[in-house]
Amino acid sequence: MTRYRGYLIDLDGTLYRGREVIPSGLEFVRRLEELGIPYLFFTNNSSRRPDQVAEKLRTFGYAAEGSQVVTSAVATAQHLKRDPEVSSVYAIGENGLITALHEAGLDWREDRPDAVIVGIDRGFHYEKMKTACLAIRAGARFFGTNGDLVLPTEEGLTPGNGSLCTGIASATGVDPVFIGKPEPPILEFALQRLGTSRSETLIVGDNLSTDILAGVKGGVDSLLVFSGVTTPEESRRSSIQATHTVDDLKDWDFI
């Protein structure tokens, strides 16, 4: 087996489940540290800033810093920053997205922005949807931080960002470009940040249709762990196949 020189690690379902840490996740990250292997935390969450994600990880016992966290919000903002056709944006989203767009130096405009960006927003309402739709109809490009249709919560499966985007797509006839997993842009951004090549890098996650598909689409090896969304049965039947699978991260052999 290749020794991977860089790891991109999913969070919920991989390192913790809801409010509970996954102990073998702690051990997994500790081993990476011992071996001196670079890694990043790699999440579709766009609601929190990287420092807030790191803070949450520290409450579980992970020695995380904001600079080690790649969110779909930051990946989106950086993607737009490099786009010569985008200098002004209107966004629907929470703190993580709004801060990332601001830090990327993008101007905020409700009227005729160059791009509309939609991330999960528990403060979503009709006026925001209308502003986004009118801007897109006036020619703004339409981006979604990530396409997840649902958000697992303690109350059950609640609407995810993908479902907010579907409504706007219906009202405009324009489909969004998604940045987060499984789409390539977030992986490009993370690889650049991590500094390893595609063939040296491993994506680790619990979700076949986001984490593992990101690897398949991006030509990066993947490790599927059965501690979250995807079951071994679903994995066997799927057309999407991880490079490696383990029942638990403690089963992973780093060398």
Add this chain to the structure above:
Amino acid sequence: MTRYRGYLIDLDGTLYRGREVIPSGLEFVRRLEELGIPYLFFTNNSSRRPDQVAEKLRTFGYAAEGSQVVTSAVATAQHLKRDPEVSSVYAIGENGLITALHEAGLDWREDRPDAVIVGIDRGFHYEKMKTACLAIRAGARFFGTNGDLVLPTEEGLTPGNGSLCTGIASATGVDPVFIGKPEPPILEFALQRLGTSRSETLIVGDNLSTDILAGVKGGVDSLLVFSGVTTPEESRRSSIQATHTVDDLKDWDFI
């Protein structure tokens, strides 16, 4: 030409356009009165109560009463009232829908209602969407007053009820049953209210994909008037064909 014994008349684009009356619409309704032909105002609007719709029509000069107005909200509420499996509802909507559901004697429940009903709601927000999604995932049936994806306003094409429904459908994997035009339930309800048979009735409207398609699906003749959404060119190219077409309602010969 058959003399029709009952008319179902669309509003926006047929009897008025935005804030302007269509004068030949006034003359058209006056002729129906003179000839003693029963008619109803027949609209997908679910935001207003029938008496409010009638009041608006009177400001344009139409001698309308609430009892002559069939809205998608009232048709939905009456449809559910007759469904033995539905006694409690959770709804997203405005005054017209909420009042209609209340008048139909349906109980309001956020937790485990028998049905979720979605109508246009300019006060739509994430918590309402979440409540609807959790209820549908818990087994509630999902109804939409109408499937219009956009709402023409003075600001432009803003999100219509169909687009709110699309978001909820994405987040639940359940598609709504629509009651309004072009679906059959609103036509059933209107025919019953009007008291005429299918073959004696004429649907009048400006929109091929709602008014005229309702006629096609329901086996009722239709008159397409080119005073609103659909152009003569679109009509010629479409697979949906009205029984009759006129450029202006003044061109219609009642006898």
